[in-house]
Amino acid sequence: LGRRINAAVSDLTRSPNLDEKAFDGMVKEICNALVEADVNIKLVAGLRASIRKSVNFKDLGPGVNKKRLIQKAVFDELVNLVNPHAEPFKPRKGKANVIMFVGLQGSGKTTSCTKLARWYAARGFKSCLVCADTFRAGAFDQLKQNATKAKIPYYGSLTQTDPVVVAREGVEKFKKEKFEIIIVDTSGRHRQEQDLFDEMIQIQQAVQPHQTIMVLDSSIGQAAEAQSRAFKETADFGSIILTKTDGAAAGGGAISATAATHCPIAFLGTGEHMLDFEKFDPQRFVSKLLGMGDVQGLVEHVQSLKLDQKETMKHIAEGVFTIRDLRDQLQNIMKMGPLSKMAGMIPGLSGMMGGMDDEEGSLKLKRMIYICDSMTTKELDSDGKCFTDQPARMTRVAMGSGTSVREVEELLSQRMLMGGMAKKMGRGMKNLQSKQGQA
Numbered sequence: 001l002g003r004r005i006n007a008a009v010s011d012l013t014r015s016p017n018l019d020e021k022a023f024d025g026m027v028k029e030i031c032n033a034l035v036e037a038d039v040n041i042k043l044v045a046g047l048r049a050s051i052r053k054s055v056n057f058k059d060l061g062p063g064v065n066k067k068r069l070i071q072k073a074v075f076d077e078l079v080n081l082v083n084p085h086a087e088p089f090k091p092r093k094g095k096a097n098v099i100m101f102v103g104l105q106g107s108g109k110t111t112s113c114t115k116l117a118r119w120y121a122a123r124g125f126k127s128c129l130v131c132a133d134t135f136r137a138g139a140f141d142q143l144k145q146n147a148t149k150a151k152i153p154y155y156g157s158l159t160q161t162d163p164v165v166v167a168r169e170g171v172e173k174f175k176k177e178k179f180e181i182i183i184v185d186t187s188g189r190h191r192q193e194q195d196l197f198d199e200m201i202q203i204q205q206a207v208q209p210h211q212t213i214m215v216l217d218s219s220i221g222q223a224a225e226a227q228s229r230a231f232k233e234t235a236d237f238g239s240i241i242l243t244k245t246d247g248a249a250a251g252g253g254a255i256s257a258t259a260a261t262h263c264p265i266a267f268l269g270t271g272e273h274m275l276d277f278e279k280f281d282p283q284r285f286v287s288k289l290l291g292m293g294d295v296q297g298l299v300e301h302v303q304s305l306k307l308d309q310k311e312t313m314k315h316i317a318e319g320v321f322t323i324r325d326l327r328d329q330l331q332n333i334m335k336m337g338p339l340s341k342m343a344g345m346i347p348g349l350s351g352m353m354g355g356m357d358d359e360e361g362s363l364k365l366k367r368m369i370y371i372c373d374s375m376t377t378k379e380l381d382s383d384g385k386c387f388t389d390q391p392a393r394m395t396r397v398a399m400g401s402g403t404s405v406r407e408v409e410e411l412l413s414q415r416m417l418m419g420g421m422a423k424k425m426g427r428g429m430k431n432l433q434s435k436q437g438q439a
């Protein structure tokens with residue numbers, strides 16, 4: 001998709017008579033590419049109108065980089081479509097936050113609800129799972145297995161066949177036990193749409209969720225719009241988890257779903273593994289969709305992310321490099337992707353990730369970020385020496401982040417390596433400043 005859009009823009013800017021007709025042709029070609037990527041046809045028509053409006057062709061002077069301008073207009077319009085500007089749900093600490101999952105069978109509910117429970121658990125919320133899929137015994141087994149692996153408490157029944165009863169009992173039990181995140185998994189298994197929706201409403205009434213999340217398989221393409229609309233009208237979900245984004249799907253379905261329901265996509269499922277789960281970022285998503293992998297695109301992309309390096313640069317000037325600085329740099333690399341190109345930018349990291357492909361490397365980075373996220377503020381803002389005095393904290397952090405003590409140690413030595421460099425660089429910067437002062 002990205003290639004086609006870029007080609008269309010290049011054709012236009014290379015054409016000798018850059019007139020309005022050629023511009024219209026280009027917009028048309030971009031729109032065809034979007035429709036083929038499963039973006040809803042009506043949306044594309046709207047997009048076409050707004051690109052025409054935002055790029056006023058007649059007023060463009062000769063000095064303007066038209067290619068950049070048009071590319072940026074397409075990018076911005078698409079970002080606008082996946083960004084409903086609605087705040088995603090924020091659970092409250094110390095309260096029972098009930099979250100109910102809805103979605104068709106096979107969309108990835110059971111997998112995603114474990115991922116979400118783990119995500120919140122790693123951020124200090126007491127989290128648990130309730131299996132309200134009583135359609136087959138295997139459903140509870142699957143949830144049990146996932147939950148056990150993630151060390152998340154769960155509730156379900158092999159004998160009770162009414163999902164409404166199981167959901168109510170599970171939520172009541174966990175509320176009494178002061179759980180903060182209670183996630184209810186449902187079946188989505190009914191053949192008849194009406195039965196499915198009836199069951200959803202009954203469970204919803206029984207557990208009174210603070211948030212309902214629709215799980216959407218990104219490979220369903222053009223069907224995404226109708227499906228999201230139907231679910232929205234019945235279950236009135238507040239956000240979407242988009243799964244299987246690691247697959248071959250073009251991703252346009254996601255754009256259609258958000259645009260149809262005005263609901264934010266909260267998370268992406270990026271694989272079958274528990275850690276293959278990330279917060280949704282509209283700009284990053286569209287960059288990937290447009291395949292902005294070329295160097296020029298990458299540079300623009302990095303600029304558009306407005307990565308905040310100020311704090312870290314200030315620290316380095318002082319010869320300091322904390323664990324938080326390390327985490328911020330890791331997060332920046334994750335945002336940028338593709339990893340193989342970016343890892344080289346951070347000293348020592350390319351060595352550590354030597355021989356890994358992008359997938360392994362990104363999993364490694366994710367795990368390092370989880371480790372940081374399991375630390376206390378004080379630990380984050382330290383140079384890590386506090387862990388040497390308190391090895392038990394290392395074990396706690398490893399457990400809290402679902403990683404190992406060895407990985408925590410590895411992170412601490414990465415920090416040490418970069419801390420040493422920061423010291424040298426800080427000294428260099430000071431020398432430079434004093435020289436400039438003398439001149």
Ligand code: GDP
Pocket residue numbers: 103104105106107108109110111112188215243244245246247268269270271272276
């Ligand atoms: P449910 O019927 O909605 O509960 O769906 P499941 O959670 O059982 O998932 C259905 C299948 O999709 C399983 O084989 C999962 O491993 C797989 N799956 C779920 N999420 C993802 C994802 O983000 N990426 C990939 N590749 N597979 C996924």
Ligand code: MG
Pocket residue numbers: 109110111133139186187
């Ligand atoms: Mg399931």
